[in-house]
Amino acid sequence: MQIDLTAKHAIVTGSTAGIGLAIAKGLAQAGASVTVTGRTQARVDQAIATLTREVPGASIDGVAADLGSADGCQTLITARPECDILINNVGIFGPKDFFEIEDAEWQQFFDVNVMSAVRLSRHYAQGMKQRDWGRIQFLSSESALNIPAEMVHYGMTKSAVQSISRGLAKVLAGTRVTVNAVLPGPTKSEGVGKMIAKMATEQGVSEAEAEANFVKDNRPSSIIQRVAEVEEVANLSVYLASEQASATTGAAMRVEGGIVDTMA
Missing domain, CATH: 1.10.1220 (Arc Repressor Mutant)
Structure with missing residues (x-):
């Protein structure tokens, strides 16, 4: 299988390190032009330098913005009004006793992990629908199904994005825009x-x-x-962004090493 994303433009949120950076690299290797995002210009510049070095000839740019806010999402949208592939990867996590998680932290997790994806998908999906081609992915987690007692607030957000992913796929029914959730495990x-x-x-x-x-x-x-290695997650994401994955939509694609003990 030869995945060719030449002439496609991808935005990968939260892509200055980890899974996001690995996905950006994989998309660039497949020929896509890629916009990386991070909260600071220094981190964005570092990611651009890394990708440019590791994928010679790739078209890489970046936008610095706090996507956990409406203003930050608008900054990205203004800088890059359209894309063909949107990877909603940005997110935060951290173990904390349920009884010590205050309202502000619940809200922060929801704003960063869920509302960033809602705001960006709401904008970019409209252009994809008009052009009748697009790929949207939501980075969920095995924690969406296997809610960790030590990170209930995190698990909640990952269940939410999985629900949004399925719903948005239905909204775009009959188009060539696919929407899927990717569920990594510990990576x-x-x-x-x-x-x-x-x-x-x-x-x-x-x-x-x-x-x-x-x-x-x-x-x-x-x-x-x-x-898991970050590249193992990125490999699935790159496939789902390809033309070859055209019949896969509304799915929760697991790359979590079999942690969730179900076959469905």
Whole structure:
């Protein structure tokens, strides 16, 4: 299979590191021009430099904006009014006792993880519909189905984006615009890496041992029994962005190592 995204323009939110950066790289390698986003210009510039170095000849640009706000989303929309592929990847997470999560933090998680995707999809999907081609993806998580007791607020947002993804696919029924959710499991992103490093220090073990302990203690149903690489998630995202995935829409595509113990 040869995935060719030449002449397609992709926007990948939250793409200065981790899964987002890996998806941006994969799309660029397939020929798409890619806009990366991050909260600071320094991070955006660093991501552009990385992608330009690793994918010679790629068309890469970036927009610095806080997509957890309406103004930040509008900044991106104004800078890049149209796209063919929208990857709603930006998100925050972090373990916290349910009884210690205050209203402001619930709202912050909802604004960043859910409303960024709502606002951007609402805008870009209209142009895709008019042109009768497009790809929209929502980065959900196995935590949308397997709500973690230590991150209820995070799980809530991932369930929400999965619902929005399915609903928007129905809104766009009969068009050549597909909408799908991608459900990673624990993945070696920047955030997870920091969490594992902290656990290693607290446990007095190596990071490799801390990672193995995390999977064993927190995701014992994992079939692959390891944390995934960001490229493994990106590979699925790039496929879903392709012409070859034209009959896949309204789906929740799992790349979580078999943690969720269902076959559907």
